[in-house]
Amino acid sequence: MTKQLQKLELTWIGKGIEPKIEPRIFIEDTAKSYGQDVTENMLIQGDNLLALKALEQNFTEKIKCIYIDPPYNTGNAFEHYDDGIEHSLWLSLMKPRLEILKNLLRNDGSIWISIDDDESHYLKVMCDEVFGRQNFVSNVIWEKKFSPQNDAKWLSDSHDHILVYAKKKEIWRPYLLPRTEAMDGRYKNLDNDRRGLWTSSDLTVKTYAAANDYPITLPSKRIVYPTKPRCWSVNENKFHELVVDKRIWFGENGDNMPRLKRFLSEVQEGSVSKTIWNRTEVGDNQEAKKEVKVFNEASVFGTPKPERLIEKILFLATRENDIVLDSFLGSGTTAAVTHKMNRRWIGIELGEHASTHCLPRLKKIIEGEDNGGITDEVSWKGGGGFKFYTLAPSLIQKDKYGSEIINPSYNPNMLAAAMAKQEGFRYDPHESSYWKQGFSSDKDFIFTTTQFITVQILDKLAEELKPGESLLVCCKSFAKGCIHRHNNITIKKIPQMLLGRCEFGKDDYSLNIVNLPHEEEKDIEVESVEISEQIKSSKSKKKKNGDDNQPSLFS
Numbered sequence: 001m002t003k004q005l006q007k008l009e010l011t012w013i014g015k016g017i018e019p020k021i022e023p024r025i026f027i028e029d030t031a032k033s034y035g036q037d038v039t040e041n042m043l044i045q046g047d048n049l050l051a052l053k054a055l056e057q058n059f060t061e062k063i064k065c066i067y068i069d070p071p072y073n074t075g076n077a078f079e080h081y082d083d084g085i086e087h088s089l090w091l092s093l094m095k096p097r098l099e100i101l102k103n104l105l106r107n108d109g110s111i112w113i114s115i116d117d118d119e120s121h122y123l124k125v126m127c128d129e130v131f132g133r134q135n136f137v138s139n140v141i142w143e144k145k146f147s148p149q150n151d152a153k154w155l156s157d158s159h160d161h162i163l164v165y166a167k168k169k170e171i172w173r174p175y176l177l178p179r180t181e182a183m184d185g186r187y188k189n190l191d192n193d194r195r196g197l198w199t200s201s202d203l204t205v206k207t208y209a210a211a212n213d214y215p216i217t218l219p220s221k222r223i224v225y226p227t228k229p230r231c232w233s234v235n236e237n238k239f240h241e242l243v244v245d246k247r248i249w250f251g252e253n254g255d256n257m258p259r260l261k262r263f264l265s266e267v268q269e270g271s272v273s274k275t276i277w278n279r280t281e282v283g284d285n286q287e288a289k290k291e292v293k294v295f296n297e298a299s300v301f302g303t304p305k306p307e308r309l310i311e312k313i314l315f316l317a318t319r320e321n322d323i324v325l326d327s328f329l330g331s332g333t334t335a336a337v338t339h340k341m342n343r344r345w346i347g348i349e350l351g352e353h354a355s356t357h358c359l360p361r362l363k364k365i366i367e368g369e370d371n372g373g374i375t376d377e378v379s380w381k382g383g384g385g386f387k388f389y390t391l392a393p394s395l396i397q398k399d400k401y402g403s404e405i406i407n408p409s410y411n412p413n414m415l416a417a418a419m420a421k422q423e424g425f426r427y428d429p430h431e432s433s434y435w436k437q438g439f440s441s442d443k444d445f446i447f448t449t450t451q452f453i454t455v456q457i458l459d460k461l462a463e464e465l466k467p468g469e470s471l472l473v474c475c476k477s478f479a480k481g482c483i484h485r486h487n488n489i490t491i492k493k494i495p496q497m498l499l500g501r502c503e504f505g506k507d508d509y510s511l512n513i514v515n516l517p518h519e520e521e522k523d524i525e526v527e528s529v530e531i532s533e534q535i536k537s538s539k540s541k542k543k544k545n546g547d548d549n550q551p552s553l554f555s
């Protein structure tokens, strides 16, 4: 029997069943958009799988940094979403989202994912598969809590993980962190050196080289050797040059082991980040709660992240004007911090708190009325704006006879925009040519209409096309003679041309795993059904607890 080789990967029930997501259009809710009209910032309320798919056309390889803080699957019911969901389902929900997120990242971009101990190791292995293990950068440990939980049954959990992946690690480099006062405070000028403040470092190294193992006579005349098995970091000639240049420090009495002076004026502009982030440096859960309380005191968001934590990520991963995306926006922290740091942002949030929490927070920031978080540190004074969007309903729905029809709620502009998106054209109606509704290149256009297209109409369009130009006409119906009438015009029927391409009419991607069972896979079927039952029962329990008006996880 030949042994089957399998690749190293994580498997789970439902893996490989990937939904074909409909690329929806966005609808601006002008009553909720705020601030300067000319803005690219987007606050999107809706399911992030559909929203990410909708962003794909315009934002593929445009995003410099993604931060996400997905529900952790801990089984706890938080106030603002239902977090009790089975592990396989959780992985199945995350994977297609991560795949689109990867497409959106620029080649020099990075993704940062907050996750707790329960799910982090599974997520790591799945991310290795999605982003490539060679693109894994670090697992940052964030100290989220200070006080120990003395009632913890086992150990008191005080950290979360932040998994960091680069789109292409060989070209991505983090920026240096700005130097802090504490760092500069370590520099003194004990010998009044004219080059200014300095600190000193050990002159020995671990990697042994015989040429760097020699006796040094201190100013006090004592002779010293490097501590075995180490040696000096420079050879004897270089050492004497450094002494002449007054770059060696032997202590106030000239009797200490030699140390190398490092001048503040000569150190690099910033510092490299470590992988352990303490709460004193980036804040903790308590700080985050205090920050968001002021934006909605009546209903304080349950699981926000502190602004300083996001600030550090953005310092390391972005520069002004870069686009930052958060598809699990929660109370809006990422958008808030990104805005104050003069980067552009896209935030997606499923729950009502897009309106009840993110909206007031961002409005205050634009008005310069938010005095919390990193406002003082970055000297934020207000300004900018954002547009508020929801997702259009599905383009196709079934009528009472079960036939697929164009959704009657689509007006002609929505239909034209949706068809342009479906066909990979940029929707951009021309000022004077009614039929130039969008383009895929400067010579290729799209025209969508609900009109019946006659041969005469088609000939008229052909007359208007310049040499080398081509047109795709999408219409409900057309006369027989239209097909192949003009080489540079393609004519197609909607909705027929779209059927089978993706899942229409589907707004809920939370339970796709439940549809998994096949006849022959009895074991899996039983397990899957159990999972679905667990989910249902966890949801109904929440309903009983009066939790039913909270948005549910991923749905």
Ligand SMILES: C[S@@+](CC[C@H](N)C(=O)[O-])C[C@H]1O[C@@H](n2cnc3c(N)ncnc32)[C@H](O)[C@@H]1O
Pocket (backbone or CB within 6 Å): 046, 047, 048, 049, 069, 070, 071, 080, 081, 301, 303, 304, 305, 306, 327, 328, 329, 330, 331, 332, 333, 334, 348, 349, 350, 351, 551, 552, 553, 554, 555
């Ligand atoms: C842990 S919270 C994020 C908190 C956020 N980092 C902050 O600082 O406020 C996770 C958020 O993801 C949202 N969420 C869950 N499933 C979603 C989905 N399918 N689409 C969009 N948002 C979703 C939840 O409503 C919740 O607000």
